[in-house]
Amino acid sequence: MNIIITGSTGFVGTNLSQYFEDNHYKVHRLSLRGDWSSLPDAHGLIHLAGRAHDTGSTCEAEEYYRINTHLTVRLFDDFLSSDIRDFFYFSSVKAAADSVEGELDEEYTPNPKTPYGQSKLMAEEYILSKPLPDNKRVYIIRPCMIHGPGNQGNLNLLYKVVEKGIPWPLAAFENKRSFLSIDNLNFLIDRMIHTDIPSGIYNFADDGYLSTNDLVQTIGKTIGKKALLLKIPTSMVSFAATIGDKLGLPLTTERLKKLTENYIVSNRKIKETLAVSDLPYSIEESLEKTIKSFQK
Numbered sequence: 001m002n003i004i005i006t007g008s009t010g011f012v013g014t015n016l017s018q019y020f021e022d023n024h025y026k027v028h029r030l031s032l033r034g035d036w037s038s039l040p041d042a043h044g045l046i047h048l049a050g051r052a053h054d055t056g057s058t059c060e061a062e063e064y065y066r067i068n069t070h071l072t073v074r075l076f077d078d079f080l081s082s083d084i085r086d087f088f089y090f091s092s093v094k095a096a097a098d099s100v101e102g103e104l105d106e107e108y109t110p111n112p113k114t115p116y117g118q119s120k121l122m123a124e125e126y127i128l129s130k131p132l133p134d135n136k137r138v139y140i141i142r143p144c145m146i147h148g149p150g151n152q153g154n155l156n157l158l159y160k161v162v163e164k165g166i167p168w169p170l171a172a173f174e175n176k177r178s179f180l181s182i183d184n185l186n187f188l189i190d191r192m193i194h195t196d197i198p199s200g201i202y203n204f205a206d207d208g209y210l211s212t213n214d215l216v217q218t219i220g221k222t223i224g225k226k227a228l229l230l231k232i233p234t235s236m237v238s239f240a241a242t243i244g245d246k247l248g249l250p251l252t253t254e255r256l257k258k259l260t261e262n263y264i265v266s267n268r269k270i271k272e273t274l275a276v277s278d279l280p281y282s283i284e285e286s287l288e289k290t291i292k293s294f295q296k
Contacts, residue, residue: 001024001044002025002027002043003046005045005046008030010049016189017029023190032075038082043085044193045075045087046088047076047087048090051063064118068116072123072127073123073126087137088192089127089140091120093265094120096142097110097111097117099263101262103265142201142203142204143180145180147286154259159291167230168213170212170232170237176209178206178209179283181283181286184280188274188279202273207279208282209264210283210284222292237251238256
């Protein structure tokens, strides 16, 4: 089976490409940096390429729309005129909401506040607005925070704090967050390709959730170090983050929000649609696998 992947050099693209090749798919890595004349023959097209969310707020808004929206529109139009059956667009839960009260599911009315989320939603809306031929399927994937070996995001930042014996200074914040392991992501995409399910929007998340404090303690347990939790008043931390915005320090209001907010994502729809009771990897064992990779 032939699969086209854009953004194949990124964290998700690298892992998904390797997973497919290990399972006897033929992967065509399509670069969107220049002009592509036509799409190669394939069973499916997985569109991962995009401008990631910049927590440092250094990215111009127009760049999000140019890459996340306009490039996706052009690629989707090419898909519609091709013989490819499946189109997977990797959007984001941030296309629905920047913050969540309760649990985010696919019925939530989108209301993104940032150029990143808005640019992803605009691409979604274009895709959903186009009539779909009977022989084609289109899936909009909204993943939450993805992690796995090789990932260098906030999880790696937390690991360095614990590994160096630095007290975790945000322990006064209580929250609940969903995560998504790269292994469960690979599993879900593979099952979708081989299962006759309706086109539409699907959230991706591991089963269950953890607080950031739970995560810090999991890191300590995994690497054999006692995690130190420091409860600085939340008002003081929030003020420090506003200073970080102005001075370009590591702690900014955006990063603080990402580390301490509640963000529970429902994976009920994709599991019920695929008739899967539990994902292959639990949230705890997936995080332990990622954490152990940092030690290498």
